[in-house]
Amino acid sequence: MIEQRLGCSIREYFEHAGEERFRDIExxxxxxxxxxxxxxxxxxxxxxLRPENRKRLRERGQVVYLRSTPEELFRRLRHDRxxxxxxxxxxxxxxxxxxxxxxxxxxxTAHFVIxxxxxxxxxxxxxxxxxxxxxxxxxxxxxxxLPKV
Numbered sequence: 001m002i003e004q005r006l007g008c009s010i011r012e013y014f015e016h017a018g019e020e021r022f023r024d025i026e027x028x029x030x031x032x033x034x035x036x037x038x039x040x041x042x043x044x045x046x047x048x049l050r051p052e053n054r055k056r057l058r059e060r061g062q063v064v065y066l067r068s069t070p071e072e073l074f075r076r077l078r079h080d081r082x083x084x085x086x087x088x089x090x091x092x093x094x095x096x097x098x099x100x101x102x103x104x105x106x107x108x109t110a111h112f113v114i115x116x117x118x119x120x121x122x123x124x125x126x127x128x129x130x131x132x133x134x135x136x137x138x139x140x141x142x143x144x145x146l147p148k149v
Contacts (some may be wrong), residue, residue, distance in 0.1 A: 013025075024047065024052075026044065026046070033105070039137050041061070045102065046085075048105040049102070054109040058108075062111050062112070063109050064113075065113045070099045073099075110127070112135070
């Protein structure tokens with residue numbers, strides 16, 4: 001949704017406008033979509049950096065933090081060239097630094113924290129649904145549709 005609004009990739013926008021202007025647009029889009037009646041939103045990793053974003057997310061929905069270690073993220077992202085903050089000489093160290101800064105913010109925002117490790121998508125979905133059911137957020141009478149991978 002943000003790339004549609006920008007008219008280019010996030011990486012391109014970072015390069016010509018900078019992170020601060022990107023975060024302004026990210027906040028605007030997040031404000032807009034968190035006002036929807038029902039939606040599943042996958043935010044970018046830095047969306048929790050601004051207090052107003054954390055507040056909107058926490059107050060307007062149920063936030064699930066899919067927590068991964070920096071090493072696991074590095075394993076998944078080591079060939080990804082689209083993430084501007086990881087285009088550095090030592091991306092693993094950058095992930096460690098980002099984790100140290102952001103993990104407390106994710107925890108502050110989240111209603112649920114799920115350690116991801118290496119389970120399948122279906123297992124993660126079931127773990128999320130189970131937490132939502134236990135909290136009474138969703139009914140267990142109707143099983144969710146699993147994404148096709």
